[in-house]
Amino acid sequence: MRINGDEEVSAAPEHLVFAYYITGHGFGHATRVVEVVRHLILAGHDVHVVTGAPAFVFTSAIDSPRLFIRKVLLDCGAVQADALTVDRLASLKMYSETAVIPRDSILATEVEWLNSIKADLVVSDVVPVACRAAADAGIRSVCVTNFSWDFIYAEYVMAAGHHHRSIVWQIAEDYSHCEFLIRLPGYCPMPAFRDVIDVPLVVRRLHKSRKEVRQELGIGEDVKLVIFNFGGQPAGWKLKQEYLPDGWLCLVCGASDTQELPPNFMKLEKNAYTPDFIAASDCMLGKIGYGTVSEALAYKLPFVFVRRDYFNEEPFLRNMLEHYQGGVEMIRRDLLTGRWAPYLLRAVSLQPCYEEAINGGEVAAKILQDTAVGKNYASSKVRIIQCVYHVSLSMHINPLNK
Incomplete structure (x- = not known):
């Protein structure tokens, strides 16, 4: 499904609470989340951002008592040896230490926290365990991204041999608990998601000319x-x-x-x-x-x-x-x-010609608001992919190779 840039976020009939989880990889995820969060707050909702990014990334663009920042790192993303080189083995090792070994305690903590803030919807960009925690708490979840960590880590597992391969399967299984994916332009293959909604580019607005x-x-x-x-x-x-x-x-x-x-x-x-x-x-x-x-x-x-x-x-x-x-x-x-x-x-001799809509933050916020109040964007298909991942994990078969 594609939703173009004609959606507007109007005030919802009720005040909503969003829990927005952000991966720890770089600033790019946090900066695009800012634009979605800004529109949710403009519509009168509370947004609790769970992130390892510096607070100024959010506070420099959003000045509101409805923004709550919780400093927690629940996935490390890719570990970079320098600005241009990812350390594949270090990335898998760090993810294991951050999200796999303490998984049970993470899930227990997140379920308790989500219930404590009375979250209406969990949004993830694109923290895998957030989707599972939402399911355990009985809360709907949606991912907003152009790539997923199972796709990125699959290449790293090839370098690591058989070590850490269960990480990819666990990430995909976590994502399968997500209700649907709001997919951003420039996207990679993301087979773990059963339903997809395409939106325009999410771009931060300008403050100065x-x-x-x-x-x-x-x-x-x-x-x-x-x-x-x-x-x-x-x-x-x-x-x-x-x-x-x-x-x-x-x-x-x-x-x-x-x-x-x-x-x-x-x-x-x-x-x-x-x-x-x-x-x-x-x-x-x-x-x-x-x-x-x-x-x-x-x-x-x-x-x-x-x-x-x-x-x-x-x-x-x-x-x-x-x-x-x-x-x-x-x-x-x-x-x-x-x-x-x-x-x-x-x-400087080029003439870039992008003429598509750039209000993906507003469009995504409208979809998230609608979902939180009960609108069903997901299809009626049976959640087959989730069953496939459950079976593959138990049988040690990688469904991505099927």
């Missing part, structure tokens, strides 16, 4: 601006003045307090509202993730990207970026050695 941002930076339209955005991963970047063409300035996201930069590079504050700076730039240099791709497309910003190792989400987002003529690939050696100029000059 391009002109306002550039005035605050003290630069004019004659200056070419590139935003350096690798998700805030500490990478110890050694950036040099000669990396940029003459007349260019680079805004650096996630720089450490002690990192010294050349005069044509400028640090952004850790709590800077990056959509404004993205929209004020002439191109972006970074790695592909949902947050960077969606905001580059929405604000028609050419994106110079460097591939990341061992993250299966990337090819699907890259296809979307290139389909709308917004992407230039930079090889890693040229990134590290400073041969940036050909790529930046190529990027």
Whole structure:
């Protein structure tokens, strides 16, 4: 089912309580959740966000007593050796320590907490155990995402041999308790979900215009601006003045307090509202993730990207970026050695052409509100996939290979 960008969130006939779980992988999940949560709160509901992300990601965009932040990490996502490399074995080990070994206590704690806040709906992006906890508490659950961890971890299990393979099956089984999936553009295969609703891009709104941002930076339209955005991963970047063409300035996201930069590079504050700076730039240099791709497309910003190792989400987002003529690939050696100029000059010659709706946050919030008050978006199909996963777990058969 596809729902286009003509849905509006009006005040519900009753006050609702949402529990919104966010994976611990990077900022991209948290930043898109912000936009969905903002619309739920505007409609008069309480939202309890369960996250390992810094609170400022939410409070910088939402100032409301209806927002509650609970600092808990229930899945670690992918462990990165550096900004461009995922450590596959460390990711599986960390997930086991975070979500598998303490699973029974996690479920007991979450069921008790969900009952204590009287949650009307559990939303997950895309924490597997949240779906199982919701089922145990007798509460409906919905996932909102463009990928699922069973798909990502399946590749890591191949590197690990037979070790940790039960993780993939358990994650898929947890997701099967979810009522349906709100699927975002640039999505991967997600076979664990029985029903799917497609929505537009979820993109954070702008707070300031391009002109306002550039005035605050003290630069004019004659200056070419590139935003350096690798998700805030500490990478110890050694950036040099000669990396940029003459007349260019680079805004650096996630720089450490002690990192010294050349005069044509400028640090952004850790709590800077990056959509404004993205929209004020002439191109972006970074790695592909949902947050960077969606905001580059929405604000028609050419994106110079460097591939990341061992993250299966990337090819699907890259296809979307290139389909709308917004992407230039930079090889890693040229990134590290400073041969940036050909790529930046190529990027500013592009004309990204994304014209689709970008109000997925509002559309998703409307679907979540409707679901919480009892509307049935799921089909009447028997939940066959859940039974398949239950059987496969007991028989040690991986249904993903069927």
